[in-house]
Amino acid sequence: MDIIFLTHPSFLNSQSMPRFANYLAAGMQARGHHVEQWTTSPFIYKFAFHNSLKKWFGYIDQYLLFPYTIKKRLKACSSDTLLVLTDQALGPWLPTLAKKPHVVHCHDFLAQHSALGRIPENPTSWTGRVYQAFIRRGYTQGKHFISVSQTTQENLHAFLSTPPTTSAVVYNGLNPIFAPHSQEEARALWSQATSLQLTAGYLLHVGGNQWYKNRIGCIELYNAWRSQESHNLPLLLVGEPPSEAILRQYESSAFKKDIHFLSGFDDDMIRLAYAGATVFLFPSLAEGFGWPIAEAMAAGCLVVTTQEAPMTEVGGTASFYIPRRPSDQLATEWAAAAAETIQQVVALTPVQRQKAVDAGLKNAQRFSAAAALDAIEAIYKQCLQPQHV
Numbered sequence: 025m026d027i028i029f030l031t032h033p034s035f036l037n038s039q040s041m042p043r044f045a046n047y048l049a050a051g052m053q054a055r056g057h058h059v060e061q062w063t064t065s066p067f068i069y070k071f072a073f074h075n076s077l078k079k080w081f082g083y084i085d086q087y088l089l090f091p092y093t094i095k096k097r098l099k100a101c102s103s104d105t106l107l108v109l110t111d112q113a114l115g116p117w118l119p120t121l122a123k124k125p126h127v128v129h130c131h132d133f134l135a136q137h138s139a140l141g142r143i144p145e146n147p148t149s150w151t152g153r154v155y156q157a158f159i160r161r162g163y164t165q166g167k168h169f170i171s172v173s174q175t176t177q178e179n180l181h182a183f184l185s186t187p188p189t190t191s192a193v194v195y196n197g198l199n200p201i202f203a204p205h206s207q208e209e210a211r212a213l214w215s216q217a218t219s220l221q222l223t224a225g226y227l228l229h230v231g232g233n234q235w236y237k238n239r240i241g242c243i244e245l246y247n248a249w250r251s252q253e254s255h256n257l258p259l260l261l262v263g264e265p266p267s268e269a270i271l272r273q274y275e276s277s278a279f280k281k282d283i284h285f286l287s288g289f290d291d292d293m294i295r296l297a298y299a300g301a302t303v304f305l306f307p308s309l310a311e312g313f314g315w316p317i318a319e320a321m322a323a324g325c326l327v328v329t330t331q332e333a334p335m336t337e338v339g340g341t342a343s344f345y346i347p348r349r350p351s352d353q354l355a356t357e358w359a360a361a362a363a364e365t366i367q368q369v370v371a372l373t374p375v376q377r378q379k380a381v382d383a384g385l386k387n388a389q390r391f392s393a394a395a396a397l398d399a400i401e402a403i404y405k406q407c408l409q410p411q412h413v
Contacts, residue, residue: 025052025057026057026104027058027108028059029049030061030062030117031110031114032111032113033063035082049061051393062094062097064090067089069081087158105125106126109129111129113159115161115165116159118162122165126166127170128163128170129171130163130170130172130176130180131312132312134146136179136183139153139155139157144351145235145236146235168189168191172312172313173313173314173333173334173338175333175334176313190403192399196313196391196396197393198319198388198392198393202295203295204323205299207299207300208223210296217293220284225300227246227249227302227366228302228303229263229304230297230298233264233270236308237308238349239270240269243259243261244358246279247279252367257282258282258283259284260284260286261283261285262289264287265285294319295323298324302370303325303326303327304325306320306329307362308329309330309348310332311335313338314329317335317343318387318391322384322391326377326384327339328345329343329344340390344365346362
């Protein structure tokens with residue numbers, strides 16, 4: 025196959041979407057297919073003399089200029105070239121290529137729901153609502169879709185006015201680097217890397233400052249757990265530096281000396297962080313898939329996460345579940361009740377813990393990177409058949 029992956033521009037500084045696009049491109053190339061990646065160049069964006077203009081100048085590059093580039097380059101492509109939008113948020117490009125063989129990968133529709141006022145934790149400005157409607161008008165012209173979870177697929181179908189020709193669910197494939205490691209050695213290495221005393225264990229969260237990652241909720245959970253129990257295990261929040269709102273929550277904590285924000289670590293160190301953790305906290309309000317749940321389990325870590333899809337899809341019967349944090353700001357009853365689940369995991373006997381770890385390792389096997397690419401390849405081939413174009 026000749027496959028062209030259309031991807032987010034690098035000047036947006038996104039990490040997960042370029043990584044996903046590279047995963048697809050490398051996987052298809054390894055299977056013998058001819059692969060190209062197309063994306064927007066920063067023609068207008070580079071002239072933005074103020075940060076407030078970068079987003080708008082970037083939109084000019086993406087949605088006014090790049091479609092002309094697509095049209096021009098498509099003239100040199102054979103009729104059986106498959107065009108792949110690596111994210112449904114690139115939907116505004118779809119009208120330019122909708123009559124060509126195409127596939128749209130769908131990750132999450134959180135921004136779409138927020139723009140419609142369905143998520144109180146994430147209010148959207150009027151310009152944001154207009155932008156999301158623009159995206160929706162684009163991807164709803166698609167015929168072939170691959171969603172990362174059943175939850176994402178259900179959301180997609182709710183936004184489409186007619187049933188698509190193809191709609192499949194393919195769970196994300198795990199990076200094989202996430203594998204078990206000696207807990208004792210992992211803690212020692214992280215202690216050395218951070219100058220913290222972590223040999224007795226720690227609670228862990230991995231994620232960014234996005235509203236749905238619920239870092240504030242992590243601190244609330246930690247505060248409640250420390251207030252109820254005699255343990256003094258630290259909380260490590262690994263990811264980007266905290267936002268102002270998260271810092272305010274941290275500053276108000278009676279246990280802030282044991283809460284640590286850690287940034288700049290590569291995947292191998294993240295794997296060791298999972299392997300050394302006493303428990304991994306993932307109280308997300310929403311997700312498209314929930315990578316860290318599977319990563320943690322693959323590394324032999326026990327997971328406490330939200331009892332809502334898609335977290336339940338990924339965690340299966342191997343996770344320990346807590347309710348979703350309510351939308352009020354204090355949520356003290358939620359944190360107190362969820363802290364009991366955290367303590368349940370912390371207090372497991374060695375035999376009980378190993379049984380739970382084994383269940384997580386088995387569950388993580390569902391997310392084989394090779395199997396995911398095999399399934400995606402089969403769908404790509406199907407979408408090139410004459411009756412599907």
